Amino acid sequence: MKKILTLSLSCFLVIAFFASCRKKVEETPPPPQVEEQPKLEKVEKPPVKEPKLTEEEIFAKKSLEELNAEKPMNVVLFDYDKFFIREDAKLILQNNAAWMKKWKSVKILIEGHCDERGTEDYNMALGEKRAKSAFDYLASLGISSDRIKTISYGKSQPTDLGHNEIAWQKNRRDQFTIIEK
């Protein structure tokens, strides 16, 4: 037992001695090396930082399809046969405008849609007027009009294929699609 202890102790002393010797040997050329080492560490760090790196970068990374799939701008609903902006729609449009103000490069298409209880022809005019109502409201909130395009799909593209008031209300809508960013 004692032998083992003395052996390990002597080993430790030998290692400690060598170690101290090395340090002393290396201390002669150190200044440049000490400066270089932290630089290497900094290169390793960015991948860890990336998620914090920005909303802008994430935004820039997304394709138009991905962005539209997230539906950053909410749908606005309308009354039967009408195209005025309802009170509940105003809040949604304010949020949509805020989003557009945040992302200043974005250009959007407002799609006006109608329910099946109007005729094909007249619904085309009505859908466009619904799109125009949202256009005007966004413009009044300071969104530049050259960032907005409008189109009417009449009743050709319902979002809900049902034939009841719930479906009809869903279909009387303005939909916002990002077409440029």
Add this chain to the structure above:
Amino acid sequence: MIARKLITLACLFLVANFILYPQQEVVMSIKEGMPLIPVAIPNFSVKDTSPEAKDAADILYKVISDDLKYSRVFSPLPKNYYNYIKPLDPDKILFQDWESIQAKLLIVGQISKQDDKTIQFEAKFYDVKSERFIRGKTYQTEKSLLRLAAHKFSNLLMETYGEPQIFTTKIVFISNRDANNELYMMDYDGHNQTRLTFNREKDYMPAWSTDGKSIAYTEFKGGNARLYIYNPFEGKRKLVFDLGTSFGPCFSPDGKKLAFCSTEDESNSEIYTARSDGTNIKRLTFNKSADVSPSWSPNCREVAFTSDRGGSPQIYIMDAEGSNVRRRSFGGNYHDSPAWSPTGDRIVYVSRVQAVFDLYILNLRTDEIIKLTEGYARNESPCWSADGRHIIFSSNRIGTIQLYSIDYDGANLKRLTSKGQNKLPDWARN
């Protein structure tokens, strides 16, 4: 003395009336009320015993009988009448027999097989009373085109009686049977439904050019609703208008002009015209309300359309230059999709009452209105046949939207489509 004075006064009044309100020119042709022409169509004789010739005879016979029944000009006699007389011998026709069962016209058809592919169909028609041959034709065709050969013979009858040849005209429409909305066309009777466009875009609101060779329609693509003129037979397409949402085309009956709608000015739908090739675009309506659904009068001097300038969508008529606008629909709060009859005296349109759409016909001469459909459904997008006797429209009465045919007086309602949803028909004039 007093009487004489009164008479002169009355005369003066009449003359003044005539000067102040000159009679409007009315294009009219008297059609309804004319008796139908009874036609005997004995079974067509088959010259050889081949089953192909027999089958061909059945098809030709059925198509011609159906055409004539549909025509509202001719009336095929009930087949059991033929039992009272001797069977037809094409070489020795006993006209008295045919007269005895009240036939005015006798159709004689003979079918033979030429070779493996070709069927020969010889068709003649006779005036029974005068015992005279009127006209005839021999058609050589392959089996797949027998219906067309039959329609051509029906057309020959129509032409002989001064009627438009509607049986070979095509109907263009929108169907989603193969996924998204695409252009399709079919025969007037619903046969030969053929797809015309193959794209991923949604096509909308087609209209035939006057010569029946091209189709104006809207294509929704990339956030645009552009108006094109497309010739499906040559595969050529031309852009007409790409500003705003452009839709609702209608070619003038003289073939010179195209009317359509666009929202290019402040998102308000207005009516525009162009030459029929899509050039030289001019605006017709100028106001803050929506104007849609233009339809030319047969003489091309006027355009019927829908406008909500009075607060709700109503039918108006204006001169072809956009002036002299007058309202023609009253008594409801939603009228749309006027289509001017080729005979000039009627306009068919859609009226909405509590979310039910029905077709009505306004008689422009008498101001009489008749209700055409009674479907408790959405009956809409009416269009006329070239002879003004029939109307094709869409209806969701069976749950899905399908195309139907109905006569100007509400008779002979018939469904033409069943696959997918089918809508927005337009019937070629040629």
